Amino acid sequence: MPEYLTETQIAKFYKDGYLVIPQFLLPEETQSLLNRSKQLLDEFDIDQHPRTKFTTGDDNHVGDDYFLTSGDKIRYFLEEDAVDTEGKLLREKQKSVNKIGHALHELDPAFRKVTLENERLRAVVRDLEFHRDPVALQSMVITKQTHIGGEVPEHNDSTFLYTYPPSALGFWIALEKCTATNGALSFLPGSHVITPITKRFVRLGDNKGTGFEDLVPPSVQREVSEASKGNYVLETCNPGDLVLIHGSVLHKSERNTSPHTRFAYTFHMIESPPYAKYDEKNWLQPTKEMPFSKILPPREISETRQPVLTSA
Template sequence: MALSASQIEQFESDGYLVVEQYYTPEEVDKLKKEMAWILEGSMDQLCSMSGVFNAEVEDGKQNSDKYFLESGDKVRFFYEDVKEPPPRSFTGRRLSREKAPLNKVGHALHWHSTAFKRASLQHEKTKELLRSLGFVRPCICQSMYIFKRAKVGGAVRPHTDGTFLMTTGNLLGLWTPLENATIENGCLWFEPGSHRTREITSFFERTTDESSGETVMKLRHTQPPPSEEELNLVPVEMKAGDLVLIHKAVLHKSERNASDKPRDAFTFHVTETYNTQWSKLNWLQNQASPGSFSMLYDDSKLHKETK
């Protein structure tokens, strides 16, 4: 599914683009069933511990959690940051949708799960789409199944993806809701054009805590970020199976899910690896092979020949 010239123009102007009916209802259903299978314990060997994730605050518990910081090449579970979180250890079979307030599962579903791999790493439409945007050697650096459960799913404060994933090259988020995403259940909000009018001024960086000597993730501001009152965010409602492309510098957020309807989503990030550098300060690193990620295709030889 190569993008048309008008779609590319809109993406470059707004910093995001919705592609309707990108995944078929059958593909959406497979992803939901795959996650249900994972939660029932068929992949217990990959998820023997749990963590907590909070996207509403800068100093969430994940910032110093080794379980989170070493999840770049694994499948791991993260609960909502609630007052009484579930026990730290569990068996996968205890993770039912009704009993566990999960926030997300990440960050290498595209590698460990056949269904999620087919929907990302092996998806031919995605390869065509990326070629139309000029990607030469794109790799998936992370993938997540995000839960926005009815009455439970927390908000995600306004941010840019480039704050969390630092690279000298292109970075693209691909996000699809697996249920209809509405204002009521926590759809995404964007500030159109903010990737052109604002700079990325905040960076989550790996560093060593002076008191403990342990690796932690800290937020560094090169200048104060804008307050939410200064932003001109607009809601982007989507149907299940639609896809939104997200520029690394466009500001976006989602509100809490105060409705009685869930808003699960599957998302992954693609980074250009041709003539670019993945920052060693990123929290996200492939523990097995630092600096390397799952490649979708390699057009570097063709790129050289046509230059």
């Protein structure tokens, strides 16, 4: 029997490709993460920052050294509309940051506590049986700043954290109320079943930054794009709610047009070898000093289920 999730919740996740779990974090846990996020923004040294902005367009994605070496650090990425052409901030630094990442779960005690030292989280992992031996990576606070918090177009997470076979699973925790006007997530239910991973986000090498590598011909990509059109479902959330996101499900968020921020803490899990391959092409790489973080103790590694995946 499941420890934390109900059988109905598990079935809904595999049917829709995502699941909202209300009040996953206690109010005091949520407030602790929100307070710590704001403290990090206060402590952020803008004078030492290279003005790296976070962008999501296919032709203009972030890919400088500051980004590519952030997997074992806590770094700050600015909103596109927060910096002018000369690199000067157009608003105070606390309201200019798009996200903080990507090793909060390892390096910051508050975030480590809810990610790697959280028995409720391990219970969800065991109940879902999505992975055999999951590891955590790419933790972020996404701030969705007032009036300029950028749109994130439709995508699936396995494109950006590619394994063979695909195995990404997102954990997205609302730290503030998420509404239709401040950038709540929207999902295309069931798209994880009909949407194969058609491309992957990779390092281009030789100081060329990042880009996309096709996994199928462009004609197939167009067919998939047409087949995946449908009605997105907006999922508003309250502080402390957790959203589980299948690596193949299409989701997006709109620009924040409101006077309210939309802070959220998110991280991902992937399958570890030998059950899946994560190679050197991926933008985020583990280091000798900080390998990807194991979630379950060795005695709990599951041999009972292969991840429920789509083709690559």
